[in-house]
Amino acid sequence: MKFLYKFSIISLIVVLVGCNASNSNNTVKDEEITQLKDQISQLAAENQQLKDQLLSSQEKNTSETEQSIESEPTSETTEEARNVIELNKKIVLSDFAEITLTKTKFTSKVVPPKPDGMYSYYEVKDVSNIYLDTVLNVKSLLTSGKSSDEFASVKVIYDEKYKYDSFSTIEERGGSDFTYTNITSIEPLKNGVLHFISELPKEASEDDKPIDIVISINGDEYNYKLR
Known part of the structure; x- marks a missing residue:
């Protein structure tokens, strides 16, 4: 003016x-x-x-x-940071579940942590492959029981491009055996220990190429960088 x-x-x-x-x-x-x-x-x-x-x-x-x-960080960067999961660090989803990644392990044979008597196990058939066992501890915050296979799912990304799905099993009898997740519910405020087993080429356990474990929980994805 x-x-x-x-x-x-x-x-x-x-x-x-x-x-x-x-x-x-x-x-x-x-x-x-x-x-x-x-x-x-x-x-x-x-x-x-x-x-x-x-x-x-x-x-x-x-x-x-x-x-x-x-x-200013982009929304993508913020979202990525928000959805990083850490070993032994609990994720709390209100009115759904508390979920903790407790272990990841390459193995040719997945057995219960406290095998006793007759028990189930999973052994890789192809000797050129290996299992990656991802273990989640799930505490239900729901008001009614929910099938344990509906709390989470896991996929593995090797070398930033090769994707592998997993199948799940759940510990029973204090970790002395496994049973099927699709017939086992986790009741309100109860815990379940789930194993998600992915079959990868054996070289994935021997080289130093990146491996990401992507855990889908209630519509969101959480990333754990194994290496």
Whole structure:
């Protein structure tokens, strides 16, 4: 507004001076015309200063906006950070479950942690392959029982591109045996220990290529970087 006001004054003075100069009966003294010209020069200098200040302010605001955009994390990054799962660190999903990743292990034979008498086990058939056993401890926060195979699912991504599904089993009798998840419910405020078994090429257990374990829980995915 200050810039526009001064610009209007300059325009008015220029018109007045022009009119006075073209009037043969001009009564304005030469020194007054000189003073007006000096005022015009002074106002022009002030207007140029205002222009420079306005341009500098605009450039500063643009720069700050760009820096803010660059420094602000994207929603993808935020989401990725939020859904990272850590070993032995509980994830609490209100009114659904508390879930803890307790162990991951390469093995050719998955057995119960406390085998006793007759028990079930899972042994890889192809000697060029190996199992990756991912163990989750699940505590139900639901108000009624829910089939244990509906709490979570697991897939493994090897070398950032090869994907492997898993099948699940659940410990019973204090960890002395396994049973099927699709016929076993976890009751309210009770715990179940689930094993998700993925079959990978044996080289995955021997090299240093990245392995990500992606755990799907109640519609969300959580990532555990094995290496």
